[in-house]
Amino acid sequence: MTFVEGPVTVTVPATSANLGPGYDSLGLALDLRDELTGEVFSTDAVAGGLEVTVEGAGEGTVPLDESHLVVRSMRAAFEIIGKQPAGLKLHCRNQIPHARGMGSSSAAIVGGLVLARALVAGGELILDDETLFQTAAEIEGHPDNVAPAFYGGFTIAGEDDALPTGSRRHCFAVRTAVDPRVSVVVFVPPTGVETKTARGLLPKTVPHSDAAADAGRTALLVAALSDAPEHLHRATRDFLHQEYRRPAMPESLALVDELRADGVAAIVSGAGPTVLAFSNGVESAETTKLAARCPAGWSCHALSVDMDGVRIL
Numbered sequence: 497m498t499f500v501e502g503p504v505t506v507t508v509p510a511t512s513a514n515l516g517p518g519y520d521s522l523g524l525a526l527d528l529r530d531e532l533t534g535e536v537f538s539t540d541a542v543a544g545g546l547e548v549t550v551e552g553a554g555e556g557t558v559p560l561d562e563s564h565l566v567v568r569s570m571r572a573a574f575e576i577i578g579k580q581p582a583g584l585k586l587h588c589r590n591q592i593p594h595a596r597g598m599g600s601s602s603a604a605i606v607g608g609l610v611l612a613r614a615l616v617a618g619g620e621l622i623l624d625d626e627t628l629f630q631t632a633a634e635i636e637g638h639p640d641n642v643a644p645a646f647y648g649g650f651t652i653a654g655e656d657d658a659l660p661t662g663s664r665r666h667c668f669a670v671r672t673a674v675d676p677r678v679s680v681v682v683f684v685p686p687t688g689v690e691t692k693t694a695r696g697l698l699p700k701t702v703p704h705s706d707a708a709a710d711a712g713r714t715a716l717l718v719a720a721l722s723d724a725p726e727h728l729h730r731a732t733r734d735f736l737h738q739e740y741r742r743p744a745m746p747e748s749l750a751l752v753d754e755l756r757a758d759g760v761a762a763i764v765s766g767a768g769p770t771v772l773a774f775s776n777g778v779e780s781a782e783t784t785k786l787a788a789r790c791p792a793g794w795s796c797h798a799l800s801v802d803m804d805g806v807r808i809l
């Protein structure tokens with residue numbers, strides 16, 4: 497196997513998981529992207545073998561060594577392909593805010609895997625799309641963000657039933673239709689909550705009645721997003737995670753409550769604390785009205801659905 501010469505750049509979208517009732521299952525790619533540029537060297541041209549630079553989100557906070565999430569993901573891809581480069585340079589231009597529930601970690605993982613694969617001549621013959629998706633889900637721990645980050649659009653993902661002892665867990669992802677009228681407004685609070693912390697707030701079991709109600713809304717949400725957005729408010733009612741997470745993000749849940757009381761299909765994006773409200777076009781009057789409800793100190797973005805997923809530039 498041989499590495500390609502010169503830098504390669506990939507761009508990978510933000511994602512919003514759960515979308516209300518679709519906990520650990522539904523995900524939507526959003527038109528806000530990180531850009532990763534990598535270059536490999538077969539000699540000791542890079543001091544210490546690794547040079548990482550970051551601008552934008554995570555600048556000054558993420559580590560710049562082997563523990564950097566993009567680097568870890570690139571190493572995993574090189575491992576599968578069969579060879580680590582002697583030297584690696586990585587530059588990240590990040591727009592996706594970290595620990596806000598907009599899939600920054602999945603973007604880092606999917607972007608890193610795809611970048612490493614693109615840095616190897618014929619890399620996709622060894623690390624095919626299916627293996628890459630499984631590897632991404634394995635690193636992230638749940639497949640609902642990595643699926644839309646990789647495939648784009650609206651995805652339904654999950655984990656197959658346990659395989660015989662010794663087998664690795666196996667995830668699935670299906671991309672499904674999303675109505676072109678659908679856009680979103682995200683309200684991003686100034687401080688984050690790590691996904692790990694927000695997952696730690698969930699109970700081991702939930703009442704059967706909640707599970708049944710949630711299943712109905714999830715099914716309705718797939719239909720609403722595909723071609724019946726008039727049902728989005730009813731379809732985004734969650735019974736499995738948002739309320740349990742309220743103590744870690746009370747302002748976010750208060751905003752969700754206010755928006756929903758006014759008929760807006762609002763949810764906690766991913767594990768929070770960003771709030772996502774569905775709208776009908778980034779330039780629409782509805783979007784302008786929603787953006788005006790951004791709390792002081794928060795940032796607000798009107799975003800369309802990204803249909804491309806990760807791309808090599």
Ligand SMILES: Nc1ncnc2c1ncn2[C@@H]1O[C@H](COP(=O)(O)OP(=O)(O)O)[C@@H](O)[C@H]1O
Nearest residue numbers: 558565594595596597598599600601604690691
């Ligand atoms: N582009 C990135 N580069 C390096 N590390 C990242 C990147 N994106 C995310 N991370 C790591 O993942 C953490 C956030 O992941 P997580 O808690 O899952 O939140 P979310 O994915 O919702 O933004 C960050 O604090 C950082 O440690």
Ligand SMILES: N[C@@H](CCOP(=O)(O)O)C(=O)O
Nearest residue numbers: 513520597598599691766767
């Ligand atoms: N299903 C996960 C989604 C986490 O998304 P993130 O963008 O917050 O990492 C969960 O709800 O924990």
